[in-house]
Amino acid sequence: MLQNESDTFDIGGELTVHRLGYGAMRVTGEDIIGEPDDVEDAKHVLQSAVNLGIDFIDTADSYGPGVSERLIHDSLAPYPEDLVVATKGGLLRNRDGDWIPHGDPDYLRNAHLCSLDRLGVDSIDLYQYHRPDPDTDFEESVTALAELKDEGVIEHIGVSNVSVDQLETARDIVDIATVQNRFNLGHREDDDVLAACEDYDIGFIPWYPLAAGDLGDKREVLESVAADRDATEYQVMLAWLLHHSPVILPIPGTSDVEHLKQNVGATHLDLTDDEMARLDE
Numbered sequence: 233m234l235q236n237e238s239d240t241f242d243i244g245g246e247l248t249v250h251r252l253g254y255g256a257m258r259v260t261g262e263d264i265i266g267e268p269d270d271v272e273d274a275k276h277v278l279q280s281a282v283n284l285g286i287d288f289i290d291t292a293d294s295y296g297p298g299v300s301e302r303l304i305h306d307s308l309a310p311y312p313e314d315l316v317v318a319t320k321g322g323l324l325r326n327r328d329g330d331w332i333p334h335g336d337p338d339y340l341r342n343a344h345l346c347s348l349d350r351l352g353v354d355s356i357d358l359y360q361y362h363r364p365d366p367d368t369d370f371e372e373s374v375t376a377l378a379e380l381k382d383e384g385v386i387e388h389i390g391v392s393n394v395s396v397d398q399l400e401t402a403r404d405i406v407d408i409a410t411v412q413n414r415f416n417l418g419h420r421e422d423d424d425v426l427a428a429c430e431d432y433d434i435g436f437i438p439w440y441p442l443a444a445g446d447l448g449d450k451r452e453v454l455e456s457v458a459a460d461r462d463a464t465e466y467q468v469m470l471a472w473l474l475h476h477s478p479v480i481l482p483i484p485g486t487s488d489v490e491h492l493k494q495n496v497g498a499t500h501l502d503l504t505d506d507e508m509a510r511l512d513e
Contacts (some may be wrong), residue, residue, distance in 0.1 A: 253288030335365030337376035342417030360390035470498035
């Protein structure tokens with residue numbers, strides 16, 4: 233179970249969640265396309281996440297596409313009162329599996345409507361613009377989501393894969409509750425975006441939090457800390473994220489219940505100041 237004393241964060245100042253969530257990208261098929269090989273096993277993973285105390289699940293309409301959202305509904309509805317389900321729109325998938333930004337306002341409105349249907353809800357807790365579209369004015373995309381929030385079918389809005397300037401532009405249009413950018417122990421190019429989120433008390437959701445082993449010069453120190461603490465390297469990476477900033481909300485994804493339990497175990501790993509300094513170097 234999640235550590236009872238685990239830090240929480242108030243998304244948008246209202247939705248209180250534990251700071252370790254679950255990313256539901258991996259409950260789909262190979263290459264994030266189609267249904268998983270074992271649908272019942274995927275449902276079991278989602279149910280196990282909630283049973284372990286996770287109250288924040290992140291997905292997107294492009295995962296599958298549509299598969300992850302449907303599985304979340306089929307596994308967890310009617311949803312526990314304290315469960316926050318976040319999804320995203322603004323990326324298309326072609327037959328080759330490429331991720332293609334598409335931020336046309338009319339498309340976003342339709343994508344949101346489809347997500348409502350697949351998740352089986354009247355309003356989405358947190359709806360995130362998945363990636364800025366170079367062929368669509370960023371302000372128009374965000375404005376479309378702001379209008380949906382005004383209509384009461386989105387509770388809170390997030391943006392993903394943005395720069396500080398884009399975050400500021402979005403904040404001029406509507407309250408931004410979260411930012412989801414790539415960030416992990418070995419990839420910290422968005423430190424400036426994280427700093428802005430800290431200033432504004434915006435949740436920062438690091439995608440690719442476990443880096444898939446791509447750690448560069450951090451590999452040696454990670455192995456050393458993990459060995460000293462009798463922990464997995466993934467647990468140390470998650471613990472580092474949780475200690476690195478109070479606004480970080482890691483959402484590691486897995487299709488394996490045992491890996492899920494190990495990830496939750498990271499909330500019990502209290503890294504020392506010395507260990508943090510070594511990892512931060």
